[in-house]
Amino acid sequence: MTARSIRGLAAATLAAALTASAAACSNPGGGTAGGKGADGTAVVVGIAYEPESLSPLLGYGKDGNSKIFDGLLALDAEMRLKPALAAALPEVSDDGLTYTYKLRKGVKFSDGKPFSAKDVVFTYRTILDEKTNNASKTELDAVEDVKATGDDTVVFTLKYPYAPFAERTVLPIAPEHVAARQDVNTGDFTTKPIGTGPYVLAGWSKGEKISFKANPDYWGGAPKVEKFTMAIVKDDDVRATRLRSGELDGAILPPNLAKTFKGERGKKTYAATTYDYRTVTLPTNNKAAGDTAVRQALDVAVDRDTMVDQILEGAGKAAYGPVPTDSEWFAKGTERVHDLAKAKKILDDAGWKPGEDGIREKDGVRAAFPLWYVSGDKLRQDHALAYASDAKKAGIDVKTQAGTWEVIEPRMKTDAVLAGGGAPADPDFDQYLLLKSSLAGDGFNNMAWYDNKAVDKALEEGRKSGDKRVRKAAYDTVQRELVKNPGYTFLTHIDHLYVVSDRWDGLSTQIEPHDHGLASGPWWNVEDWTPKK
Template identity: 80%
Template sequence: MNARSARSIRGLAAAALATVLAGTAAACSKPGGSSGGAGAGGAADAVTVGIAYEPESLSPLLGYGREGNSKIFDGLLAHGADGRLTPALATALPEVSADGLTYTYTLRRGVTFSDGTPFTAKDVVFTYRTILDPKTNNPARTELDALKDVRAEGDHTVVFTLKYPYAPFAERTVHAIAPAGIAGAQDVNSGSFTTKPVGTGPYVLVGWSKGEKLTFKANPRHWGGEPKVKRLTMAVVKDDDVRATRLRAGDLDGAILPPALARTFAADKGMKTYAARTYDYRTVTLPTHHAVTGDTAIRRALDVAVDRQAMVDKILDGTGKPAYGPVPTDSEWFTRGTERRHDPDAARRILDEAGWKPGKDGIRVKDGVRAAFPLWYPSGDKLRQDHALAYASDAKKAGIDITVQAGTWEVIQPRMKHEAVLAGGGAPGDPDFDQYPLLLSSLAGDGFNNMASYDNPTVDKALEAGRRTDDRAARKAAYDTIQRELVKNPGYTFLTHIDHLYVLADRWDGPSTLVEPHDHGLASGPWWNVEDWTPKGAPKK
């Protein structure tokens, strides 16, 4: 559940964006030298942007491009500017059978991969069947649980057959498609395709220096036309402050920044700030396998002790909203009445009644166990650090002692079963995408899925019910049940939903934002449609 990690807690459902928070802060040298954007000393048709994290793999077979818009690859469908599904490698939205079990796609003709190999239905079949193969190390396989089979009917028709009606299945077909002839001729999990991919997308990867940058060039073969931005560099800079410094120095043309740092560019007329609505939340995992965080009274007390609105106002500078679960409060799937107001007195009463009594130092104790635990956050992530410190401060007022600690994901991951983490997640599209991998008990311990090892039979039953029907009323009832159960026994303390802020040099026509998932950087932000940008004053594509 981190911002990126090959296994994200959601379905971004499941856990991957499947990208791993493996990036390290890059040195303050220009990421691309002459290949950078105009602001980085390069040509006007080149762009260099700063991102916080890089993927672990660039193979769709291992989870990359699950949510579409990967730049290197295309899916059968894509998301348009309004967030709705639109045809990509398919010529139209799928034809769906009356029973909701068959989805038929007609494919574009004349499409090729960047190496000139023709794209056909066999590539689609290969991609989905390989993902479903248990031998493939794809942590997001549960996202395709409803898929029974996929078959080609000639070169330009693909038919998906489902085990049960799964309402959001079409959303799953934004998934990037890999070439069968190349990826299928090598080890799926460790072959060169994982770092040197070939796709049908608008850009071609020309270089990847792990922990430093990814460099792309425009794909002249792209079925949508060759992009006007000929070179795109994504500099991997984990530290927020360093990203801002490099942007201010002209080393970057754009970057994602936390609110406080984005605000420092407000007076710069050469820069423009873009705000993107998101499903991205910050939450504290409360591991079941810990004497303190696994106690229901502690969980309930923390849920009302935390001042979410103060976090939105002070940490996010108003660019977000309180979170009471993975579903944003402005979503049609949010269950009204499950909001938890900030109530320190109620938190203390809950603990008193459960036998957690204040010790001499004010920290509560029960049966010899002190109400104390560590809370980890990824080093360099200022937003998570600020959330963690505010959370610990609120908890202290209720008599719970939280020690905030920073570390790399290599340090944090082995501790996740027993120690709390300031985590992130969130995926637009459908409530199943987030809640299933976050809460299903059988996914506990599966990478970044169900990091808290949450175990609630009522929730498990509702999760299955919600994904196994396309009846909207039945689905709403299932997700209402889940959200109400999280009030009774919250295995996580949800804090805020965060709007993403990006600062970009104002030299192009075309940048905009979409409703974004937790995972952001490579395919999100104002550069989600960089292939459609034109330098200001240049002829439109």
């Protein structure tokens, strides 16, 4: 799980999580069953995770679709950039170092104050401030300066021609007149935000729900869905039960649960192609998991195709790195074939010999390590169990354990984690945070403490070159280095499945990142939904 991943607050144990969510969300919409309300203009959806903060200055909504906020640009259904707070796409200088945005006129924040260029400058400068606890600020490393030219023009000057910079300007804009008056990391704005978006925050009960109400003065027009609630239901089975009972209008579900709704009247299933992967971190600081031969052996011992078939039930594809195999950025030839005999030979040649119990040892070190996964997440649990089973056949003892992120995070330096990540649009967005050695131990960045100088160099080349051929070569290098020294065992790319009440028009899905349905899913454009007649 990288920094772009959204992690939630969980109960201390799985049993507690089930009990708490059952009690807290029995009527998450505050209206009739399903959150429909008396006038039928309310929607309640179930998601698995919640953000730690609602402030874009700390990373909330940085990939767009935050509902409370708008960015300068936004992404449409085909993942093409379109104007949002900007009146048009940016003007880019010939050298790729200057981006000029003309702003939309007449936009107001939800408190009635006007939006202007100074809010854009404040947002970007605050994110880049070293005092701001934004784990993703390196995504804006290219920014040399941002300044306002009058009230309606913003000019970004870059240090180098960062090719995907425009995609980074979907991040939400915060109001200077509110956020600048308080501590950026702990102030009220982190839980009581004000933005220009189609919705305003109605309430946030942590661990239970986030409630929104339509912004009647939204510059894009008031949404027809007047009340929108995201119910935080961490356990997959409980989420499915609530959907079936009518307490939820929609939910993200794993394949085995989504299929139980097939043919059910009044419900429709949506499948979203994603960049979302599941991977096992192999911490450099663990004597077994950090050994190159163990990593290489695990990389070919794992049966990815069986995971896709049996765990995902075909709703996904095998993963050999952070880049999906159908992406233009995928390095052909880096696919790893399941080969148990090869895995055993790699270990034999490296001196890892089977002990009396079949588990390998070398220089007094046992080929064993713990693998943590998040309680209540059935897909992670199933991936972890399958991984451990495959590893055991090669003589590596992987002990699976469930826990909350509060339990898992302090152990990430030495213990493996069934993690997730992924970001569409550009390979820099996910790979830099995932693999850059300087980010090891920085929260959920580089969770494996991966350290590869060739990868570091390639990541910098890919980030700083404006030539697509150079960038393609750089990211090819990254993927080929991950074959030589994996650092992570990538398992699958997962297609997200959603089951939603079929009473609205306008639902669709985008190509999605790893965010568990918070800002994507069929409700990525809930502000555009209209009731079926």
